[in-house]
Amino acid sequence: MPDAAPLPASATQPAWDKLAALAAAPEGRLITPLFAADPKRPETFSASFEDMFLDISKTSISPEAMKALFELARAARVEDFIARLFAGEPVNMTEHRSAMHMALRSLPDAGFRAILPDGSYEDASKVAAHERDHMEKFVRGVHDGSIVAADGRPFTDVLNIGIGGSDLGPRMVSLALTFVHGAKINPHFLSNVDGHAFAQFARELDPARTLVLVASKTFTTLETMTNGHAARDWLAGALGEDAVHHHFAALSTNLKETAKFGISEDRVFGFRDWVGGRYSVWSAIGLSVALAAGWDAFEQFLAGGRAMDEHFRSTPLERNLPALLALAGIWNLDILGAGTLCILAYDARLARFPAYLQQLEMESNGKSTRLAGDRVTHQTCPVVFGEPGTDAQHSFMQLVHQGPALVPVDFILAAEADHDRPEAHRILAANVFAQAEALLEGKTLAQVTAEMEKAGEDRETIARVAPHRVFTGERPSTTILYKKLDPYSLGRLIVLYEHKVAVQGAIWGINSYDQWGVELGKKLAQAIIPSLEPGASPGKHDGSTTSLMARFKALRGER
Ligand code: F6P
Numbered sequence: 001m002p003d004a005a006p007l008p009a010s011a012t013q014p015a016w017d018k019l020a021a022l023a024a025a026p027e028g029r030l031i032t033p034l035f036a037a038d039p040k041r042p043e044t045f046s047a048s049f050e051d052m053f054l055d056i057s058k059t060s061i062s063p064e065a066m067k068a069l070f071e072l073a074r075a076a077r078v079e080d081f082i083a084r085l086f087a088g089e090p091v092n093m094t095e096h097r098s099a100m101h102m103a104l105r106s107l108p109d110a111g112f113r114a115i116l117p118d119g120s121y122e123d124a125s126k127v128a129a130h131e132r133d134h135m136e137k138f139v140r141g142v143h144d145g146s147i148v149a150a151d152g153r154p155f156t157d158v159l160n161i162g163i164g165g166s167d168l169g170p171r172m173v174s175l176a177l178t179f180v181h182g183a184k185i186n187p188h189f190l191s192n193v194d195g196h197a198f199a200q201f202a203r204e205l206d207p208a209r210t211l212v213l214v215a216s217k218t219f220t221t222l223e224t225m226t227n228g229h230a231a232r233d234w235l236a237g238a239l240g241e242d243a244v245h246h247h248f249a250a251l252s253t254n255l256k257e258t259a260k261f262g263i264s265e266d267r268v269f270g271f272r273d274w275v276g277g278r279y280s281v282w283s284a285i286g287l288s289v290a291l292a293a294g295w296d297a298f299e300q301f302l303a304g305g306r307a308m309d310e311h312f313r314s315t316p317l318e319r320n321l322p323a324l325l326a327l328a329g330i331w332n333l334d335i336l337g338a339g340t341l342c343i344l345a346y347d348a349r350l351a352r353f354p355a356y357l358q359q360l361e362m363e364s365n366g367k368s369t370r371l372a373g374d375r376v377t378h379q380t381c382p383v384v385f386g387e388p389g390t391d392a393q394h395s396f397m398q399l400v401h402q403g404p405a406l407v408p409v410d411f412i413l414a415a416e417a418d419h420d421r422p423e424a425h426r427i428l429a430a431n432v433f434a435q436a437e438a439l440l441e442g443k444t445l446a447q448v449t450a451e452m453e454k455a456g457e458d459r460e461t462i463a464r465v466a467p468h469r470v471f472t473g474e475r476p477s478t479t480i481l482y483k484k485l486d487p488y489s490l491g492r493l494i495v496l497y498e499h500k501v502a503v504q505g506a507i508w509g510i511n512s513y514d515q516w517g518v519e520l521g522k523k524l525a526q527a528i529i530p531s532l533e534p535g536a537s538p539g540k541h542d543g544s545t546t547s548l549m550a551r552f553k554a555l556r557g558e559r
Contacts, residue, residue: 001087002080006371007509015072016334016378022065023335031060031440031474038063047319049311051483052492054321056328058440059408059476060336069327073317073507081506086313088113088121092276092513093371099513100124101279101498102309104271105302105491114274127272131284135269138249139290139298142211143184150243155211159188159201160288161231162215163223166251167191168359169281169494170215170288172352173301176490177293179349180418185211187292190231193223198230207238207247214250215285217277219257222522228261251284276513278359279498297487304491312499322499328478329408329500330507334378338406338476342396343386345412346432349485353412354386357497364501364512371509380508382408390431401438401471409477411436412493416484432479442473534558 027033035041035057045057045066061069073079085091088098096115103112103124114124141147145154160170171189178187190201212235214228235247249267250258253275258268269284281289282305290298308322317323332338341361343354365381387395389411400407413432417425448469452462480496482489505512531539531549535558538549553559 001089002077002083004084004089006373007077008372009370009374009377009509012072012075012507012509013377015068015075018068019065019072019331019335022062022068023060028062028065029060029336029474031058031476034060034062047321047324049315049321050307050492052321052489052496053479053481054324054496055479055481056324058436059328059331059478060474061328061331065331065335066327069331070317072330073323073327073503076507076509078317078323078503078506081502082313085502086112086309088115088124088274090115092511094511094514094516095273097513098124098274099276099279099502100272100274101276101282102306104128104275104282105305105309105495107306114272117273122272124272124274128283131270135284135287135290136295138269139287139295142291143294148246149208149211150239150246151208153209155185156209157186157188157205158211158213158288158291159190159205159231160213160215161190161224161227162213162251162285163191163221164359164363165277165280166215166217166221166224166285168352168356169278170286172350172356173281173286173289173490173494174292175352176349176485177289177297177301177487183292184294185291187288189288190227191223193226195230198227198234201231202234207235207243210235210247211291212248213288214248214252214258214261214263215288216251217253217271217275217280217285219250219252219254219261222525232262249287251287277515278363281494293487300487301491304488304493305495306491307488308492308495308499312495322496323503325410325478325496325500326503326507328476329382329504332406332408332476333382336406336476337379338408339379339382340405340407341382341384342392342400342407342409343384343412344389344392344409344432344435345386346389346428347412347414347485348388350412351388354384356494357386358384360497361501363515363518365505365508365510366517367508367510367512369510371511376508376510378508380510381504386410389435390428393431393435397435400475406475408475409436409439411477411479413479413481414483414485414489415481418484418486436477436479438471438473439475439477440473442471442475443469445470 022028041057046055088100090096091099098114100112100114106112106125108125108129110125112125113121115121142155149155167189174187190197212231216224236244244262245264248263250263251269252258253271253273269287271283275283312322343357345353361384362381367380368376370376411432413429445466448466449462452466501512530536538546
């Protein structure tokens with residue numbers, strides 16, 4: 001197995017320096033001259049896997065810069081990292097865990113292994129397959145009516161209560177896979193501890209027809225436990241305490257806590273510590289997906305993820321989709337200084353995909369400490385945001401086209417639609433190509449002026465308005481195209497980004513698999529909760545916090 005000792009920052013410095021020098025050259029940040037210089041650029045700066053096509057040609061990565069990016073990846077020993085990741089080595093070194101979510105979508109005899117707290121290894125593929133059997137029986141039982149509500153009638157709705165990875169994945173995937181043909185059981189997602197969110201479900205759902213999944217890896221997350229208990233009270237209040245057994249299931253690694261909550265073992269769908277929250281939609285956390293979209297769809301989803309795992313693991317970096325997407329991102333972020341990444345899926349079914357990627361990217365790589373314990377030498381993660389296209393064009397795309405900041409965009413599009421209005425899909429697709437072209441080509445003052453003259457505008461108007469209508473162009477984007485969105489291709493798409501994040505983490509020399517950055521706020525909230533009781537002392541805080549807490553109480557008529 002390759003050496004796991006953390007690399008010193010100096011190992012990658014020459015490659016970083018080379019990249020910085022290339023970008024500093026007179027045309028080093030321009031894209032259009034690269035197309036002029038090489039008519040074959042669309043082919044050489046793209047790669048495909050099955051019907052999925054990734055185009056990174058609309059970036060300012062020259063052939064020399066691409067070479068230097070591969071040198072950077074190799075200096076960072078990305079290929080070794082991939083080998084250690086798939087071998088189940090404890091790449092999550094602060095928690096001494098494997099990041100073995102790939103086992104969740106592997107075949108039962110794939111032999112993926114994961115490290116246990118005592119240092120021994122378990123067959124993660126077998127563990128995952130065992131739990132999948134449990135899930136399948138349950139899902140098929142609910143669908144065929146052999147698992148029913150307390151009154152013997154079938155469930156019509158499933159409420160997944162979870163947050164972060166226990167919400168974003170299942171929510172995004174369920175929406176995508178049930179958007180067109182509807183759901184076998186209507187999925188609902190409750191994440192926010194804001195009581196208004198629960199009140200809405202309590203109003204809209206019929207407890208007698210609702211299956212409640214309490215989804216929490218740790219089963220201690222404040223929001224989920226608060227909402228879980230609220231749902232339990234709501235359901236037991238309406239149907240009696242005995243109904244809880246029929247209506248509740250837990251998706252968790254923490255059997256002790258699920259038992260305390262009152263959920264019997266056969267209704268606990270487990271997974272292991274080697275599955276990080278943001279990688280857990282493939283595990284029992286995906287139960288709501290399987291219930292909504294059907295077991296076969298869930299299997300297809302896993303198969304798509306598995307196919308992309310195989311591609312990632314076995315394809316040289318030069319043709320490796322996740323690696324290419326990662327390197328384009330590194331160029332934009334670290335070399336050009338573009339601190340954001342805009343995700344534009346031209347697909348209403350992927351409305352929650354940007355939110356999903358926000359956690360995947362930012363919780364994984366929003367870190368400042370390298371594996372060696374020193375500080376990172378480069379920015380580690382862009383701020384990710386996005387909305388479905390074309391909606392985004394009528395909101396924030398103004399800034400992306402004309403703002404002073406460089407905002408790289410990932411365009412995502414399925415070639416075939418799952419509806420019978422081809423004209424609508426042509427309009428949608430045309431907008432993807434038009435947006436990317438506009439970002440690339442822009443429009444000069446001379447072009448604007450000529451256009452305005454042709455339209456018969458007077459000189460004064462042209463002088464006043466034309467500068468505002470200039471587009472600088474030379475703005476980078478990447479495009480991901482595939483035949484159609486289905487469970488399989490969605491699985492592939494998610495894993496494309498999962499492994500992109502892994503490659504970037506390896507290059508920055510950070511641990512993409514822990515999330516200590518969310519801890520401090522959680523602890524402080526626990527300390528503040530009792531201080532917000534009427535009459536309680538505020539405790540010791542900074543001046544602003546003390547004053548805001550006092551004002552909050554005063555607005556409520558409390559002291
Ligand atoms: O907020 C951080 C986090 O730990 C995420 O990583 C995780 O997805 C989420 O909270 C929910 O955690 P759990 O599934 O344990 O409730």
